[in-house]
Amino acid sequence: MKNLTRFPSRPTLARLAVLAAFSMPVAGLQAQAVDSQRLAYDIPAGPLDRVLNNFARRAGVLLSFDPAVTHDRQTAGLSGRYTVAEGFSVLLTGSGLLAVKNADGGYVLTTAAATGSNSNAVLPTVTITESADPTAPYAGGLVARGGSLGVLGTASVMDTPFSTTNYTSQGIEDVQARAIGDVIANDASVRNTNGNGGFGDSYQIRGFTMSANDVAFNGLYGMVPLTRMPIAMVERIEVLKGPGTLMYGMGPAGGVGGAVNLVSKRAHEDPISSVTATYLSNSQFGLKGDIGRRFGENQEWGIRVNALYADGNTGLSGSNQQQSMGSVGLDYNGGRVRWSLDAYTQHEDARNFRPQFSISSLVMPEAPSGKTNLYPGTTLQSDDKAVATRLEYDINDQLTAYGAVGYHVAQSSQSWPSATILNAQGDTNVLTNGYYDQKVTSTSADVGMRARFNTGGIKHTVMLGANMLNQQTDYFFLTQSTGITSNLYNPTALPAVTINRGDPTPQSQTRLTSFALTDTLSFADDRLRLIGGLRRQQVYTHTFAAVPQNSNKSAVSPVLGVVVKPIDNLSLYANYTAALSTGGFTSASDGNPNQVFPPYKSKQYETGVKADWGRVTTTAALFQIEQASRTSTLVNGVTYTTQDGRNRVRGLELAAYGELLRGLRFNASGTFFDAKQYHTANGATDGKDVGAIPSNNFNLGLDWDAPWLQGLALNTRVTRTGAMWYSNANTLKVPGWTRVDVGARYIAKAAGQVVTYRANIENLFDKNYWVMQNGYVGTSSGRTFVLSAQVDF
Known part of the structure; x- marks a missing residue:
C-alpha cells in the first residue's frame, strides 16, 4: 500500500529564498558588466528612436x-552579435549622433559636435551582416523567423508550405508562462482544454484534442511528462498546425490537429x-536559477543548468502545490560534429486539483467561481526522470548523418473521483472515488x-530516416461508490477512500516504428519549392489482460507541399498530408475498459498565403482535416466509448504578428470552424456538428514600450472562445467566453545589476467560464496574480 507524500503547510524555505532574491540587487552583487557582453540581435530597419529603444531594452541598459x-531619422537596423557600444555604433552610423555612457551606467544620446569628437573616430567600425539563421527572432522578438520541421530540417516560415509558429524565449518569459499552453494559446487555432491547476495539461489544435503525451522534446516523442512540462528549461516552442506525421513521426496519443x-x-x-524570485496568488512562492557557460578554445563546449522550486497555496480554494525541477543541457559544436545531452527530473505534489465533470442535465448551469474547489479532498503526485542525447556528423559538405535516443520514466498517483452534473441548479452526483496510479516507461x-546536391540547376535536400517509440503503461485503478450528492455552488467534501492501494502492474504496450524518405526541391532561385515524401508506419499494441488483445497495422503516409514566391516577401503555399494514428484504448473507468481500437488514418488539405511586410507578417490559411471519431455515451452513470464514423473539420485561419508601430509588438489571430460528422453508426448524428469544437476563436496580444519611463513595458492579451456543443448529439451547448489578461515589466539597474520586474494579472475580470474537453x-482559473524579479549578474 502506498501513501502520497505530504509536505509542510507553510513554505517557509521558499519564502526566505524569495526574499533573498528580491534583496540581491540592494545587496550589491558583483558580476560581469552587461556592456562588455556580445549578445545576438535581429532588429529590423525603421525610425531611429524606435530602433534605439528596442536595442536598449534588449541590451538591458537605460x-x-x-x-x-532623432525626429525623422531612420536606421538600417541591427543583425548579428554585438556589445552595447558596437550596437550603438552601427545604429548611429551616419547620423552624427553618439551614445555616451554616464557614471550611473546609463547612456545619453548627444551630437558628435557637442562632445567635440568625430563619431567615426571614437566608436569601432562594425560591419552589418544579414542573419541567415531561420530561428533568429522576428521583429518584436516574440516569435522566430522559422524553426524545425523534423526530418525536413530547419526553415524560415516564408519557405515552409505549412502553418507554423515558433515562440522564442522572450515570448515565453514576457508572459511569465508556467505551462506550454500559456504560450501556444496565443494562436486562435490553439486552446487549453484544462484550467491551470488541473490534473494535467491538454490542448486543442484545429479542433482536435492533443495530450501532453504528443508533445516532442528536441524532436523525440515520449520524453515529456504526462501531467505538465517544467517550462523553465525550454528555450523555444515550435508549433506545426495539421498532421505532423511525416515531419516528426507518429505521436503516441494519436493527435492529428x-x-x-x-x-x-x-x-x-x-x-x-540569473536568479528569479516568483509569487503566484494566493501564496505560492518560488525561486528559479539559470546558469550557462561555454568552454574550450573556440567555445565548442557548453553547459546550461536550470532549477526551480515553488511551494504554497494556489488560487483554487484549499489547494496547495509543491513543484521542483532540475535540468542540465550539455552540448558540443566542433564544426562537423555536433552533440547534445539533456537530462531533467521534476516532482509535483498537490492537494486539491481542478476537476472535470460529465453532464446529464438538459440545461447548462452557470459556471461556478474558478476559485471554488468542487472536489475537496483530491490529491496528485507526479515524478519524472528523463535523459536524451543527439549526435550529428557532417560526413562532407553534402552529407550529414544524425542519431538520437531518449529514455523517460513518468509516475503519477492521484485521486480519481467521478461526478455528473444533474441539472441547471448545479446539483451533482459524485458516483465514485478511488485511485489511479500510473507508470509509463x-x-x-x-x-x-x-x-x-544539385541536378540540372535544381537544388535537392534528400532525407532518409527511421524512428521508434516503445511505451509501456502500468497502472493501478480501483474505485468505490461514494453515495453522496453535492452542488457546484456549495460543494461537499469527498469521503475518505477506504480501499487499499496497490502497485501499478503492466497493462498495455505500444510500439511505433516508421521509415521516411523525403526530397525538398528548389527551383528558379528558390522562388519555387516542392516537398514530397513518404513515411511507412507500423503500429503495434498489446494489452496484458487475462485475455490479451493485440493489434498490428502498417500504412504509408504521404506528404506533398509547394511554396511559390512571386516576390521576395510573398509566399503562396499548399499541402496534402496524411497520418496514421494509434487507435488507443478505452479508459480503465469505461464500461468497456481497456478495449483496443484499431489504428486509423487522417488526412489534411491546406492552402494559404504569407506576406512579410518587414516588421509585420500576415497569414491566411484554409484547411480541412478528416479523422475517425470516438463517441462517449453515458448509460446509468457509466461511460461507454466507441469508435465509429468520421469527423471533418474545415477552417479559415487569419493571423498577423510582429511590431505594428515603434515599440508596439503584437499578435492577432482569428479562426472560424465548420466541423461536421458523417458515416456515423446508423447515421444517428450524420450532418451534426462535432462536439467540443467552438464555432470561432479570436486572440489579440499587445506589448508596448511606455514612452514616459525608459525600461517600462505594458502588455495585454484578450482571448475569445466561441460556444460549442457539449457532445456529438448536439443537445446541450457550452457558452463561449472572453478573458482579459494584463501585465507590466520594468528593467532597471540596481547595485550594478540588471533587474527585470514582471507583474501579470491573468483573468483580470475574474470571469467564470467552462473549459471543454472530450x-x-x-x-x-480565477483571477491570478503572478509576480517575479529576475536578477542577471
Whole structure:
C-alpha cells in the first residue's frame, strides 16, 4: 500500500529564498558588466528612436535622449552579435549622433559636435551582416523567423508550405508562462482544454484534442511528462498546425490537429547567470536559477543548468502545490560534429486539483467561481526522470548523418473521483472515488541521413530516416461508490477512500516504428519549392489482460507541399498530408475498459498565403482535416466509448504578428470552424456538428514600450472562445467566453545589476467560464496574480 507524500503547510524555505532574491540587487552583487557582453540581435530597419529603444531594452541598459534629435531619422537596423557600444555604433552610423555612457551606467544620446569628437573616430567600425539563421527572432522578438520541421530540417516560415509558429524565449518569459499552453494559446487555432491547476495539461489544435503525451522534446516523442512540462528549461516552442506525421513521426496519443516540439535551453556565447524570485496568488512562492557557460578554445563546449522550486497555496480554494525541477543541457559544436545531452527530473505534489465533470442535465448551469474547489479532498503526485542525447556528423559538405535516443520514466498517483452534473441548479452526483496510479516507461530513437546536391540547376535536400517509440503503461485503478450528492455552488467534501492501494502492474504496450524518405526541391532561385515524401508506419499494441488483445497495422503516409514566391516577401503555399494514428484504448473507468481500437488514418488539405511586410507578417490559411471519431455515451452513470464514423473539420485561419508601430509588438489571430460528422453508426448524428469544437476563436496580444519611463513595458492579451456543443448529439451547448489578461515589466539597474520586474494579472475580470474537453467540462482559473524579479549578474 502506498501513501502520497505530504509536505509542510507553510513554505517557509521558499519564502526566505524569495526574499533573498528580491534583496540581491540592494545587496550589491558583483558580476560581469552587461556592456562588455556580445549578445545576438535581429532588429529590423525603421525610425531611429524606435530602433534605439528596442536595442536598449534588449541590451538591458537605460537610454535617454531628446526626441527632437532623432525626429525623422531612420536606421538600417541591427543583425548579428554585438556589445552595447558596437550596437550603438552601427545604429548611429551616419547620423552624427553618439551614445555616451554616464557614471550611473546609463547612456545619453548627444551630437558628435557637442562632445567635440568625430563619431567615426571614437566608436569601432562594425560591419552589418544579414542573419541567415531561420530561428533568429522576428521583429518584436516574440516569435522566430522559422524553426524545425523534423526530418525536413530547419526553415524560415516564408519557405515552409505549412502553418507554423515558433515562440522564442522572450515570448515565453514576457508572459511569465508556467505551462506550454500559456504560450501556444496565443494562436486562435490553439486552446487549453484544462484550467491551470488541473490534473494535467491538454490542448486543442484545429479542433482536435492533443495530450501532453504528443508533445516532442528536441524532436523525440515520449520524453515529456504526462501531467505538465517544467517550462523553465525550454528555450523555444515550435508549433506545426495539421498532421505532423511525416515531419516528426507518429505521436503516441494519436493527435492529428498539430505537432508541438520543445527545444531545450543551450549555453550561449556569452555567460548566462540569473536568479528569479516568483509569487503566484494566493501564496505560492518560488525561486528559479539559470546558469550557462561555454568552454574550450573556440567555445565548442557548453553547459546550461536550470532549477526551480515553488511551494504554497494556489488560487483554487484549499489547494496547495509543491513543484521542483532540475535540468542540465550539455552540448558540443566542433564544426562537423555536433552533440547534445539533456537530462531533467521534476516532482509535483498537490492537494486539491481542478476537476472535470460529465453532464446529464438538459440545461447548462452557470459556471461556478474558478476559485471554488468542487472536489475537496483530491490529491496528485507526479515524478519524472528523463535523459536524451543527439549526435550529428557532417560526413562532407553534402552529407550529414544524425542519431538520437531518449529514455523517460513518468509516475503519477492521484485521486480519481467521478461526478455528473444533474441539472441547471448545479446539483451533482459524485458516483465514485478511488485511485489511479500510473507508470509509463518510454524509449525513443531517431536516426537518419540528409544529402544536399544539385541536378540540372535544381537544388535537392534528400532525407532518409527511421524512428521508434516503445511505451509501456502500468497502472493501478480501483474505485468505490461514494453515495453522496453535492452542488457546484456549495460543494461537499469527498469521503475518505477506504480501499487499499496497490502497485501499478503492466497493462498495455505500444510500439511505433516508421521509415521516411523525403526530397525538398528548389527551383528558379528558390522562388519555387516542392516537398514530397513518404513515411511507412507500423503500429503495434498489446494489452496484458487475462485475455490479451493485440493489434498490428502498417500504412504509408504521404506528404506533398509547394511554396511559390512571386516576390521576395510573398509566399503562396499548399499541402496534402496524411497520418496514421494509434487507435488507443478505452479508459480503465469505461464500461468497456481497456478495449483496443484499431489504428486509423487522417488526412489534411491546406492552402494559404504569407506576406512579410518587414516588421509585420500576415497569414491566411484554409484547411480541412478528416479523422475517425470516438463517441462517449453515458448509460446509468457509466461511460461507454466507441469508435465509429468520421469527423471533418474545415477552417479559415487569419493571423498577423510582429511590431505594428515603434515599440508596439503584437499578435492577432482569428479562426472560424465548420466541423461536421458523417458515416456515423446508423447515421444517428450524420450532418451534426462535432462536439467540443467552438464555432470561432479570436486572440489579440499587445506589448508596448511606455514612452514616459525608459525600461517600462505594458502588455495585454484578450482571448475569445466561441460556444460549442457539449457532445456529438448536439443537445446541450457550452457558452463561449472572453478573458482579459494584463501585465507590466520594468528593467532597471540596481547595485550594478540588471533587474527585470514582471507583474501579470491573468483573468483580470475574474470571469467564470467552462473549459471543454472530450465529453467533460472543467472550471476556469480565477483571477491570478503572478509576480517575479529576475536578477542577471
